[in-house]
Amino acid sequence: MSDAPVEAFEPPYYAVVFTTVRTQEQSGYRDTNARMEELVKDVPGYLGMDHAQNPGGLGITVAYFSDAEALTRWRTNAEHQAAQRRGRAEWYDSYTIHIAKVERSHTFKRA
């Protein structure tokens, strides 16, 4: 994933904000996370993703989708659901997910 921010799309579209604090038990996390980053790209309506991580602390992932149907496809993907179960069992101390419909957006780039 590049470190430039994903640019604004034409609203409406969806932003899924996933904020996490992880446990000490991270066996398998990295491979599964990389696999999910690949898998989501195949979801029709997936638009892109931003990710930032405080070293040893809070992580934020924001994934963008074109519409509610795309969200449903990703939420009900069997491999994704298995990863979510393992996440709750092992990798995450706490997380919050906010599913939100974007009404306005704007990108600034230095000339």
Add this chain to the structure above:
Amino acid sequence: MSDAPVEAFEPPYYAVVFTTVRTQEQSGYRDTNARMEELVKDVPGYLGMDHAQNPGGLGITVAYFSDAEALTRWRTNAEHQAAQRRGRAEWYDSYTIHIAKVERSHTFKRA
């Protein structure tokens, strides 16, 4: 700001996703950022904020507000607008802002 994720509120509410890459010129950034973090707390309808920063790379701030009126109050705050102008002039190489109405949310906490 604590490093635990902000917990889910009862929808609907707003999430403002602000993704940034900064320039080399960061004179004054830290003080202004700290001031904005204090100032936003006085906005009626402000609910909380998550922030994560990749060292030397992408930063993501997500601020939560109760309604559109709270967003307008913050967007039109004169001191905030001055900080935004200075941000575009000096501190940000690029940024995107997504203003989104949360439809569903959920918090997980390890027992």
